[in-house]
Amino acid sequence: MNHTSSLSWRSLLNIGLLAGLAIVYTGLIGMIQVFSERGIIAGVLTMGQIMIFLPPLVAGYMAARRSREQGAGRMILNAGLAGLIAAVLPVILVLLIRQLDVMGVDIRSMFVNASKALIDHLTFERGIGPGLAMLVGFMTALGLAGGALMALPERIRQTLITGTTWVIGIGLLSEFMIQILRNLFGNQAGRSIFQAGALKPIPALIIFIVTAGIYYFWQLQGANIRARYARSGEGTKQTFQRTSVGLLGILLLMLPWIVGTFLSEVLANVGLYVLMALGLNIAVGLAGLLDLGYVTNFAVGAYVMGALTSTGPLGLAELNFWIVLPISVLAAMTTGFLLALPVLRMRGDYLAIATLGFGEIIRLLALSDWLAPYIGGAQGILFIPKPHIGSLTIDTPETFYYLILAACFIMLFISIRLNNSRTGRQWMAMREDEDAAGAMGIDTTLAKLLAFTLSAASGGLAGAIFASKLGAIFPHSFSLLISINVLSIIIVGGMGSIPGIVVGALALIGLPELLREFSDYRLLLYGALLIIMMLVRPEGLWPSAVRRRELQSDAAEAAAAD
Amino acid sequence: MTDNILVADNVVKRFGGLTAVNKVDFTIPRLGIVSIIGPNGAGKTTFFNCITGFYQIDEGDILFDGQRLNGRTTDQITRMGIARTFQNIRLFGNMTAIENIMVGQESHLSSTWLGAIFGTPKTRTEQQESEEEANRLLNFVNLRGKGDLLARNLPYGDQRRLEIARALASRPKLLLLDEPTAGMNPRETAETTDFIRKLRDEFEITVLLIEHDMRVVMGISEDITVLDYGQKIAEGPPAAIQSNERVIEAYLGQGAAASATVSVEE
Numbered sequence: 060m061n062h063t064s065s066l067s068w069r070s071l072l073n074i075g076l077l078a079g080l081a082i083v084y085t086g087l088i089g090m091i092q093v094f095s096e097r098g099i100i101a102g103v104l105t106m107g108q109i110m111i112f113l114p115p116l117v118a119g120y121m122a123a124r125r126s127r128e129q130g131a132g133r134m135i136l137n138a139g140l141a142g143l144i145a146a147v148l149p150v151i152l153v154l155l156i157r158q159l160d161v162m163g164v165d166i167r168s169m170f171v172n173a174s175k176a177l178i179d180h181l182t183f184e185r186g187i188g189p190g191l192a193m194l195v196g197f198m199t200a201l202g203l204a205g206g207a208l209m210a211l212p213e214r215i216r217q218t219l220i221t222g223t224t225w226v227i228g229i230g231l232l233s234e235f236m237i238q239i240l241r242n243l244f245g246n247q248a249g250r251s252i253f254q255a256g257a258l259k260p261i262p263a264l265i266i267f268i269v270t271a272g273i274y275y276f277w278q279l280q281g282a283n284i285r286a287r288y289a290r291s292g293e294g295t296k297q298t299f300q301r302t303s304v305g306l307l308g309i310l311l312l313m314l315p316w317i318v319g320t321f322l323s324e325v326l327a328n329v330g331l332y333v334l335m336a337l338g339l340n341i342a343v344g345l346a347g348l349l350d351l352g353y354v355t356n357f358a359v360g361a362y363v364m365g366a367l368t369s370t371g372p373l374g375l376a377e378l379n380f381w382i383v384l385p386i387s388v389l390a391a392m393t394t395g396f397l398l399a400l401p402v403l404r405m406r407g408d409y410l411a412i413a414t415l416g417f418g419e420i421i422r423l424l425a426l427s428d429w430l431a432p433y434i435g436g437a438q439g440i441l442f443i444p445k446p447h448i449g450s451l452t453i454d455t456p457e458t459f460y461y462l463i464l465a466a467c468f469i470m471l472f473i474s475i476r477l478n479n480s481r482t483g484r485q486w487m488a489m490r491e492d493e494d495a496a497g498a499m500g501i502d503t504t505l506a507k508l509l510a511f512t513l514s515a516a517s518g519g520l521a522g523a524i525f526a527s528k529l530g531a532i533f534p535h536s537f538s539l540l541i542s543i544n545v546l547s548i549i550i551v552g553g554m555g556s557i558p559g560i561v562v563g564a565l566a567l568i569g570l571p572e573l574l575r576e577f578s579d580y581r582l583l584l585y586g587a588l589l590i591i592m593m594l595v596r597p598e599g600l601w602p603s604a605v606r607r608r609e610l611q612s613d614a615a616e617a618a619a620a621d
Numbered sequence: 622m623t624d625n626i627l628v629a630d631n632v633v634k635r636f637g638g639l640t641a642v643n644k645v646d647f648t649i650p651r652l653g654i655v656s657i658i659g660p661n662g663a664g665k666t667t668f669f670n671c672i673t674g675f676y677q678i679d680e681g682d683i684l685f686d687g688q689r690l691n692g693r694t695t696d697q698i699t700r701m702g703i704a705r706t707f708q709n710i711r712l713f714g715n716m717t718a719i720e721n722i723m724v725g726q727e728s729h730l731s732s733t734w735l736g737a738i739f740g741t742p743k744t745r746t747e748q749q750e751s752e753e754e755a756n757r758l759l760n761f762v763n764l765r766g767k768g769d770l771l772a773r774n775l776p777y778g779d780q781r782r783l784e785i786a787r788a789l790a791s792r793p794k795l796l797l798l799d800e801p802t803a804g805m806n807p808r809e810t811a812e813t814t815d816f817i818r819k820l821r822d823e824f825e826i827t828v829l830l831i832e833h834d835m836r837v838v839m840g841i842s843e844d845i846t847v848l849d850y851g852q853k854i855a856e857g858p859p860a861a862i863q864s865n866e867r868v869i870e871a872y873l874g875q876g877a878a879a880s881a882t883v884s885v886e887e
Contacts, residue, residue, distance in 0.1 A: 473738050476737050476738050476740065477734060477737055477738065479737075480732070480734070480737030480744070480748070481723075481727075481730050481732050481737065481744075481747075481748070481751075482733070482734040482737055483737075484716070484720055484723055484724050485724070485727070487713065487715070487716055487720070487724075488713050488716065488724040491713035491714055491715055491716060492711050492713060494675065494695070494711070495707065495711040495712075495713070496713075496724070497694065497695035497696050497699075498673060498675070498695050498696075498699060498704075498705055499696075499699060499724050499725050499727050499728075499787070499791065500696045500699035500700050500727040500728035500791055501696055501724070501727050502694075502696045503696070509734060513734070
C-alpha cells in the first residue's frame with residue numbers, strides 16, 4: 060500500500076467476489092441455463108458458457124489494470140488471484156444447492172432456477188468433484204488470460220477483442236445468418252458455415268482472422284488512409300461520398316429481399332422506433348426537454364388512424380389511410396402542443412415527472428369506460444384496413460418496411476434541416492442555459508412549444524403506421540415501456556446523434572426480437588446496458604460530431620495536463 | 622437636458638425582507654461609459670438583473686429610449702436593444718464559438734422552422750449573412766480561426782471576449798458588462814480596457830459596467846455610481862468619487878475615511 064496505484068487486497072477481493080456474484084446472480088435468475096441453449100461455436104462454446112467465463116476474464120483484466128504500475132509479474136499474479144476468488148461464490152453455490160438437496164430442503168420453492176441443471180452447467184456435467192476442480196481451474200486460467208490481455212500492447216488487445224466480438228456476434232445470430240445466406244446464395248451456403256444454429260469451428264476461426272486482420276490493418280494504416288482522403292480534391296471527396304450514400308441506399312432498398320420476411324418484420328419494428336426516437340430527439344437531444352411521456356403521441360397517432368379508418372363497428376368515417384395519415388400527425392402535434400402548455404415553466408426533473416404522468420393518463424384514458432363507446436376501451440379498435448398505393452396493398456412486412464423507411468427518411472431530412480437552422484440553435488441554446496438563451500432574445504416559451512409540437516409529429520406518424528400495420532390497436536400497446544425504450548435508444552445511441560439513433564434502435568429493439576432468450580431479461584439487460592454505457596462510453600455508441608469533438612478535446616486537455 | 626439612453630427612477634427590488642436595491646435613481650447618457658461600483662453584496666448585479674428583465678422591479682420605473690421596461694421579459698428587452706454579459710460567464714458551452722454568436726443575433730433574425738425545413742431562399746440568404754457577420758464579430762474580438770471550437774474548451778480570456786461578441790451580435794444600443802475583467806491578469810485587464818473603449822467608438826453604443834478593478838473603473842468611466850447596501854451613496858466623475866468620504870467609508874470601514882492618505886486606487 061505504499062504505492063499510490065497499487066492494488067490493495069481489499070479491492071482485489073472486491074473485484075473477484077463481484078465477478079463471482081455476477082455468475083451466481085445470472086445462474087439463480089436462470090440466465091445461464093436459458094442462454095446455454097444458444098450455441099456460438101458448435102460443440103465448443105455456448106452463450107451460457109460465455110456468461111460463466113466472462114466475469115473472471117473481466118475480473119482478471121480489471122485486477123491487472125489496477126496494478127499495472129507494479130510490474131508484469133504482479134499484474135499476472137493479481138489477475139490469476141482475481142479469477143480464483145471469482146470461483147469462490149459459484150463453488151459455494153453448487154455445494155450449497157447439493158447439500159440442501161441431500162438434506163431434503165426444497166430450495167427451488169424460493170429459487171426456481173437453483174436446479175440440477177444449474178449445477179450441471181457450472182460443473183460442465185462432470186460431477187461435483189472433478190467439475191468444481193475444472194471450474195476453479197478454468198476461472199483462474201481466465202483470470203490469468205484477462206491479465207495477459209491487459210499486459211498486451213493496446214493495438215493487439217483491441218484486435219483480439221474485435222475478432223472475438225465478431226465471432227460471438229455472428230455466432231449469436233447464426234439462425235438469421237443461415238436465412239440470409241440462403242436468400243443470397245441458395246440452400247447449401249448456410250450449411251458450410253453453420254451447424255445446428257451455431258458457427259462451425261473452422262469458419263469461426265476464419266471469421267476471427269479476417270475481422271481481426273482488417274481491424275489490425277486499419278489500426279496501422281487507418282490514419283494514413285484518412286490523411287490521404289483529407290488531402291484528396293473536393294471532386295474525389297464528393298464522388299466518394301455520393302458512392303457511399305448510393306451504396307447505402309441500394310442496400311436499404313434491397314434489404315427485405317436479402318433478409319426475408321421475418322427479419323423484414325423486425326426491421327419494420329426497428330424503423331418505427333427510429334421514427335419515434337428521431338422525434339423525441341428533437342425534445343430531449345436538441346432542446347434538452349426530458350420528455351418521459353412520448354408514448355402519448357404514439358397513442359394519439361394510432362387511435363386517430365384507427366378511429367377514422369376502421370371498417371368495424373367503431374369506425375367513424377372509414378376514410379383512406381393516406382387521408383388520415385396527415386390528420387394523425389396533426390392530431391399528435393396538437394396534443395403535443397396542448398400538453399406542453401401546462402409544463403412550460405417546469406425544468407429538469409419536474410418536467411420529466413409531469414410528462415411521465417401524461418404518458419400514463421393517455422393509457423388510462425384509452426382503457427376508460429368513458430371513452431369506450433368511441434375507442435373500444437380494453438377491446439380496442441379492430442378492422443383497421445391496410446394502406447393501398449393504386450392497386451398495390453401494403454400488407455406484408457416487406458412492403459411495410461418500405462413505407463416505414465420512407466417515413467424515416469422524411470423525418471431524417473427534417474431533423475437534419477432543423478438541426479442546422481436558427482430554430483435548432485435556439486433549442487440548443489435553451490438546452491445549455493435557459494436564462495442566457497432568454498437574454499439573447501430567444502422567446503423560450505415559443506421555442507419550447509415548438510420543440511414539443513414538432514417532436515410529437517414523428518410519434519404520431521409512427522403511431523398511425525403502427526395501427527395500420529397491426530390492423531388492430533389495444534390500450535396495452537401504449538405502455539410506459541415504449542417511452543422508456545425510445546429514450547434508451549437515444550441515450551445508448553448517443554444524445555443528439557442521428558446515426559446513433561439507428562444504431563441504438565438496432566441494438567435495443569432489433570436484438571431482443573432476434574434473440575428470444577434475451578427478451579425474457581430485456582429490462583435487466585437494459586438496466587445493465589445503460590449503467591455500463593454511462594460508465595464506459597457516456598457519449599453513446601455513435602456520438603454526434605460535436606460530442607465526439609468535445610470528448611476528444613477533453614482527452615487532449617488531459618494529455619496536455621499530464 | 623442631456624440625452625439619456627436609460628433612466629431609472631426610484632427603483633426598488635426586494636427579496637422577502639431584504640431590500641437589495643433601495644430607491645435608486647440612475648441615468649446613463651447616450652454613448653457614455655458608465656460604471657457601477659460598490660462592495661460585495663451592494664446590489665450591483667441585482668440592479669443589472671432589474672434592467673435586463675431577469676427580475677421584475679417592485680417599485681419605480683426604468684425607461685429605455687423613452688419606453689418603460691417594467692413587466693417586459695428578458696427576450697423582449699434584448700430585442701429593444703439592451704445586451705449583457707454575465708459575471709460568471711454563461712456561454713452555451715456545448716455549442717461552437719460561431720454558433721454562440723449566431724444565437725446572439727436572434728433579435729434580428731426572421732427565418733422560421735418551416736423555412737428551414739423547405740430550405741427557402743430567404744432562409745439560406747439569412748443563414749449565410751448571419752454566418753458572415755458572426756465571423757466578422759469573431760475577428761473583432763480576436764478569436765479568428767477559433768469559430769469551430771466548443772465554447773467551453775476556449776481559454777478563460779477568450780470566453781470573456783466571446784461573451785462580449787455574443788452580446789454585440791444583437792446590435793445593442795446599450796451594452797451591460799458584468800465584471801468584464803474578473804480573473805484577468807494586469808496585462809489582459811489593460812487590453813480589455815482598451816477593447817471596451819474601442820467597442821464604444823466602433824459600434825456607437827453606450828456601455829454600463831460593473832467592475833471591481835479600480836484601475837479599470839477610474840481609467841475608463843465617464844461617470845461612476847456607487848452602491849452600498851442597495852442604496853446609491855455617490856455619483857459623479859472618477860476624480861470626485863475617489864475623494865468622496867462616504868465611498869471610502871463604504872469600502873474601508875468607518876474611521877478609514879479620516880486618514881486622507883488612504884488611496885482607493887488599490
